Amino acid sequence: MSAASPVIERGTAASRIAGFGVAIIILLLAVAPQFLSAGAVDRMTALFIYVILAAMWNALAGFGGLVSVGQQVFFGLGAYFAIRLANAGLNPFVSLFVSAVIVGAVSWPISLFMLRLRNGEFAIGMWVIAALTHLLVNLDRLIQGETGTSLISLNVYDASTRRVAIYWLALASMTALLAILFGLLRGSTGAAIRAIRDNEDAAASIGVRVTGTKRVLFVLAAFGIGIAGALWLATAITFQPKTYFSVQWTAYMIFMVLVGGIGTFEGAILGALLFFLIETWFGGTGVWYLIGLGATALAFSLLLPRGLWGTLEERFGWRLLSVGYRVRLPVNASDTTGGTASPAQVTTSREKA
Secondary structure (H helix, E strand, O other): OOOOOOEEEOOOHHHHHHHHHHHHHHHHHHHHHHOOOHHHHHHHHHHHHHHHHHHHHHHHHHHOOOOOOOOHHHHHHHHHHHHHHHHOOOOHHHHHHHHHHHHHHHHHHHHHHHOOOOHHHHHHHHHHHHHHHHHHHHOOOOOOHHHOEEOHHHHHOOHHHHHHHHHHHHHHHHHHHHHHHHHHHHOHHHHHHHHHHHOHHHHHHOOOOHHHHHHHHHHHHHHHHHHHHHHHHHHHOEEOHHHHOOOHHHHHHHHHHHHHOOOOHHHHHHHHHHHHHHHHHHHHHOHHHHHHHHHHHHHHHHHOOOHHHHHHHHHHOOOOOOOOEEEEEEOOOEOOOOOEOOHHHHEEEEEEO
16 A cells, blocks of 8 residues: 655644734733733843843754854843943934844844854854953943943933833834744745754755855844843843843853753743743842752753753644644554554654754
8 A cells, every 4th residue: 555645734723823822922911011010010021031032042053053152242232232322312212222233233244254163163252252342342431341331311211101111112022033033934044044053064055055044043143132132221221241241141041942942932932931930939049049040951951951842842742833844644544464553653743843
């Protein structure tokens, strides 16, 4: 008996329901400030920023294979340019977005030489870029070295108005960036990105524009992390270079992605939520909080290397926000010996992420 043809699936009923659910959640979050306390609004704003950071690092490393330990350079520059633009007279809220655009523009020439590096060279090279940028920002007289400065132009707005406006900006930024990333990964560029991650030389041999594709991903990640840095400045008001250019930001990104599930769209969001909960519950424990984060990351690396969502996806086949294709291979109900196949044998599947 001839074998049945494989079936290519783009989405499932569960993924369509999930998409509708995401839209409902975003609408509820948009009106949430009317019912939340001031402290809760600030914490939710932080969660949105964490989601942006996790999604952008996951896009770069999980989907593109560009593992970086220097993404704090774009986080710090997002805050720095916002300070500079506001000091020049631009509306502080407008400066938050414009600063991210400038960060994206700055990342373009950086990519011209950084994308020539691979693997560990790229990772360490980005850390060197972050350290050098930190030193250069310290030379700015407005910043006053490590003393820092403040986004004082925000103080002209009422505290409650400012808090809600930043909340909505963070929610809108998170939603827009996730939508852009989702659309990018589902298209031909997304297929090229994953091909480069799996085997760069093989991807080039079939006509993939390797450098150009990686540059698109590099600039998008820089732009997104730049927005996150500017939004964090808006919530904190003060800017100190050693805080914003600290490698801890990249460490947080790595933690969220590893715990949630590297290379999965849902994993970055789940990892950000878990990190947010851990920080909320245990952030006040001081050094034990950092020790706990390190131990948790180590445990996940050893026991659940694919992270929470990656493990669930592998074991149960869950696909909510699918960016790839799934090849379903129907198996004949009866095997060659005349026996009946078990339900687990009737259909097998594998997603091409």
